[in-house]
Amino acid sequence: MTLAPTRELMDAAAAGGTGIGAFNVIHLETAEALVAAAELAGLPVILQISENCSNFHGGLEPVALASLALAQAASVPVALHLDHAEDEQLALRAIDLGFGSVMYDGAHLSYDENVAATRRVTEYAHRANVYVEAELGKVGGKDGAHAPGVRTDPEEAVAFVAATGVDALAVAVGSSHAMTSRSASLDTDLIAILHAALDVPLVLHGSSGASDEQIVAAISAGMTKINVSTHLNGFFTAAIREYLTANPSVVDSRKYVAAGRKAITGEAARLLELFALLPGTTGTRD
Template sequence: MEMMQAVIAAAEAEHAPVILQTTPSTLKYAEPAVFAAMARAMAGKASVPVAMHLDHGDRFGLCQQAASDGYTSLMIDGSKLPLDENIALARRVVEMASRMSSRPCVEAELGKLGGKEDDLEVKPGEDLYTDPGEAARFVRETGIDSLAVAIGTAHGFYKGKPRLAFERLTQIREAVDIPLVLHGSSGVPDEDVQRAVSMGVCKVNFATELRAAYTQAVRDCLAHDAALYDPKKYGGPAREAVISLVRHRIKICAGKVGLIAPL
């Protein structure tokens, strides 16, 4: 809840639309309906547009459940599958979403990102950049709304400075005409994020660094006062830490900052 509050508060402060996301492991902590209800309640009072997205949906059933529970956007991640199977899975999710009156957006991934998020892990040497030709076919045959691409980012914290393949990003941008998504953006230098956005990336995912900021703030509070036992006492400062970081990231991404008038 505090994380949702923080992200929305930051978006309102910057007059920018924002997307909340839950991963499969988050949905093992509580079912999609719980997060969808919280997001719906908060979004209804927000002064900016707020979307609720399923990140790295790892199976059709999870996407279907999230859509039924009110998620406005779904990601089906079949990137570990052979191309034909990935296409078939993504197309099935698109067809399901298209039949719904709410018509949630569908994101899919092509290529492999390094690192680990939840139970998704790509070992060193296995990460593969998105192939532009395959991307064109993938978009054409699935009807997805956005495509997550692999250009050198990774999930989790980086051990060194990430090197993004901007030439590959240009090739992908020329091959497809839908919004591109950059995963694994925590720790990517600001200037690289800005460059990616200028080259056609329309959605940038940050998670690891938000969790780290939240957790560090909690640790600091407890270190200062070991007698604290009320979650609100350390949850508040943790929320403020996330607000500060998200505001910075919104400014870096810059897409719609200041273009939406407060209600």
């Protein structure tokens, strides 16, 4: 396999009525774990690198080039996505580096400015056949649209997609970023309305805060791309804590980081299988 275009993975999931996992890369070990999870499950995955991750590593190229190399060597389709880029230039750099998709986040701008900036990124991306995701307002956990009680307006969503030309839309349906408890209540009725109103796939941000049952219901209602980060980070951190407690004299960081990597692999593979269930079925895929 080689690096997969995000468009192909999204189109296949949307056509099949299933979900696809989009999991955030924090560092090399996370990327390795996520690719291993996809290979274990025998399913595609979207690796996401956020603007925050780029800043942490001192630039996009180090973590992006490593992730691209892992994707190109994978035995299953792996796409690379830029997540929550508020910097237009960062989005353009990701396109030039070979990312399959970018999410330009203009939520900090006024509606008209958001439309204009998103349109600029979309036009540049489409010239390179790169897929574009956007969202309306700020996602919960960032003082905005995915905070409890805030919802995407279907009419505004239709107008936004038409004005920007984006390929996928993150919508506010009750989830919130960086939740460490899986207690969010997703508005599946609204998801179904948005799915019927829009001709682009829907994206669920803040999925770490939703239970398995809520996510499956959201996919059945029309959600396609399922973003997960904090939930998997919790598995990584818990495994390292457990290893260091059991091995207090260890000084080789590879030993405890390997435990974290293994923990992510198992849980990410489980989630990929969960998201890929056909509507109305239970258990794992055949």
